[in-house]
Ligand SMILES: Nc1nc2c(ncn2[C@@H]2O[C@H](COP(=O)(O)OP(=O)(O)OP(=O)(O)O)[C@@H](O)[C@H]2O)c(=O)[nH]1
Ligand SMILES: [Mg+2]
């Protein structure tokens with residue numbers, strides 16, 4: 295992207311830009327601009343109703359490209375798929391975080407609670423902004439958050455819909471005769487504020503996706519719908535393991551929880567999932583190997599978090615069901631800091647539990663990745679209630695209190711994005727062994 299020959303400031307551009315839609319990597323000078331004049335319609339990739347994408351030859355003095363009708367343009371697009379790329383993704387290092395797991399394991403609820411909690415914890419405790427470079431892209435996720443956390447009617451049962459494999463969470467792009475469907479990314483910018491402990495750490499763009507669980511089942515990702523290819527780009531994989539979908543966990547929890555999902559399955563309440571959860575993780579591992587070019591014998595060097603969801607329903611299987619706080623008071627200049635040792639201690643206990651009840655999940659995880667942590671989370675902090683009219687599960691916004699929902703995100707950021715999250719017990723410049731290095 296030209297920075298405008300007359301502009302006084304040079305734009306800080308990345309040497310290589312990654313499209314958050316199709317994951318194409320391109321030099322910034324190839325980025326397309328989106329025409330502003332309403333008559334300039336037609337994109338060979340997106341159709342007649344979309345505004346033209348073009349490589350500019352003229353710029354305004356402020357550095358905006360000028361379209362064929364003389365209008366200054368402000369929006370950028372990927373040269374491959376023509377979908378809009380927020381400016382932040384051209385200026386800041388993108389970091390993909392993949393949330394994966396089978397149908398109904400709690401991915402969408404977790405995403406909503408993670409974002410809600412991050413909006414509070416990152417600025418207040420860690421002196422990091424958590425903004426949106428393009429709120430239109432995040433609309434669906436913001437709806438999830440509003441439904442539960444900003445709902446004026448706090449006593450009415452609400453529910454996040456099951457994620458579909460098609461619809462408004464996807465964009466379809468035409469390559470000649472072939473139509474390809476991409477999942478729409480949700481994007482956030484994370485930047486140090488003036489109070490941040492480190493004066494030289496740089497901001498990042500976080501990209502996450504809300505896939506349907508079906509897309510992680512065998513044959514759920516095809517060339518025409520490469521909906522889970524972000525797995526191979528991700529700096530952290532969050533595999534959601536749902537204990538309520540595991541017979542052995544349900545048996546162990548008998549008499550220790552009121553959660554209807556832990557009751558014996560009646561087929562009405564639950565969307566039955568015939569693929570075992572360890573097989574879903576192994577399928578994801580195969581996809582990462584395939585698309586990241588790893589050998590079968592290779593282990594993945596980026597962190598894998600086995601996020602054990604719906605903690606509220608199985609907490610009583612742990613000796614200490616109250617989880618400790620992973621943010622502690624660090625010495626000057628850190629202020630509040632993340633203590634990875636707290637997470638490691640909890641991870642060890644959860645690993646022991648999984649090893650006892652469903653060892654195949656532990657071996658699938660550790661056979662695939664070199665850095666595995668086991669993190670309990672509850673997106674809601676309480677069990678769903680069954681709506682007597684519809685029979686569908688839902689939550690009352692008043693009762694929703696997430697537990698550790700932001701912890702996988704903070705762990706991923708702390709382990710990978712050097713210098714961004716203040717940490718106790720570790721030099722701030724040091725990443726986890728093998729983690730950041732593996733990015734290159
Ligand atoms: N007890 C408890 N139940 C939860 C929690 N999070 C989600 N659930 C329940 O799990 C069900 C599935 O959650 P979703 O987030 O929709 O699952 P998903 O993984 O997005 O499912 P797909 O969209 O089908 O892939 C919901 O209907 C909730 O009732 C939680 O933290 N605790
Ligand atoms: Mg979902």
Ligand SMILES: [Zn+2]
Nearest residue numbers: 313316372375
């Ligand atoms: Zn693209």
